[in-house]
Amino acid sequence: MSLDQVFAGLRRDLMAYVQRRGLSAEDAEDVAQEAFTRFHRAGHDLTGPDARPLLFVIARNLQADRWKAAGRTGVRGTDDIHALDASPRAVASEAPAADQQLIGRENLAAAARVIRALPPRTRDAFLLHRFEDQTYVQIAKRLGVSVSMVEKHIAEALRQLKISRDG
Numbered sequence: 001m002s003l004d005q006v007f008a009g010l011r012r013d014l015m016a017y018v019q020r021r022g023l024s025a026e027d028a029e030d031v032a033q034e035a036f037t038r039f040h041r042a043g044h045d046l047t048g049p050d051a052r053p054l055l056f057v058i059a060r061n062l063q064a065d066r067w068k069a070a071g072r073t074g075v076r077g078t079d080d081i082h083a084l085d086a087s088p089r090a091v092a093s094e095a096p097a098a099d100q101q102l103i104g105r106e107n108l109a110a111a112a113r114v115i116r117a118l119p120p121r122t123r124d125a126f127l128l129h130r131f132e133d134q135t136y137v138q139i140a141k142r143l144g145v146s147v148s149m150v151e152k153h154i155a156e157a158l159r160q161l162k163i164s165r166d167g
Contacts (some may be wrong), residue, residue: 006047010055011036013132018059020133027066035059050112056131057108107165114164118157125150126157 014035015028023031035058039046044054115123124143128134129150134142136150143150 003046006051007036010046010052013052014055014059017056017132018063021060021063023063023066031059031062031066034062038062049116053115053127053131054108054112110164111161114160115157118160121145122153122156125153129154 011032014032015025018028018031019025035055038058039051039055044051115126118126121143125139128139128142129136136147136154139150140147145153
């Protein structure tokens with residue numbers, strides 16, 4: 001598969017993901033473009049095994065930043081109004097401090113390493129559920145396994161992530 005095909009597939013999936021989470025097609029395009037830009041600036045390889053989960057996390061964070069900014073300025077689009085809570089706690093005050101950003105990047109890198117190290121079926125089940133919002137039934141059909149097996153795969157992925165975080 002060529003790099004252009006990899007990019008096109010990731011872009012399509014990324015845009016669908018953020019649109020499912022409430023962004024318009026135009027805003028989804030902006031978020032996807034910014035996600036790829038940040039991914040590239042961080043020196044990641046688009047063909048690497050961690051490309052997909054990292055791009056989805058970056059996009060999710062960018063989307064959250066948009067909602068926070070909309071809450072601060074009072075400008076809310078019809079697509080994201082439902083995502084904002086009316087309580088003052090829902091509005092972020094300022095960007096995280098530099099040390100918090102570094103910790104966040106280190107945590108993200110550690111999670112990506114754990115996800116890459118998972119057995120292929122476990123990794124696939126986890127990514128399909130967490131980053132493509134697929135149900136256990138959909139994942140079971142796609143992977144050709146039982147729903148019970150999908151539950152076990154996802155539980156194992158979560159267990160491994162918890163171990164890496166705690167220990």
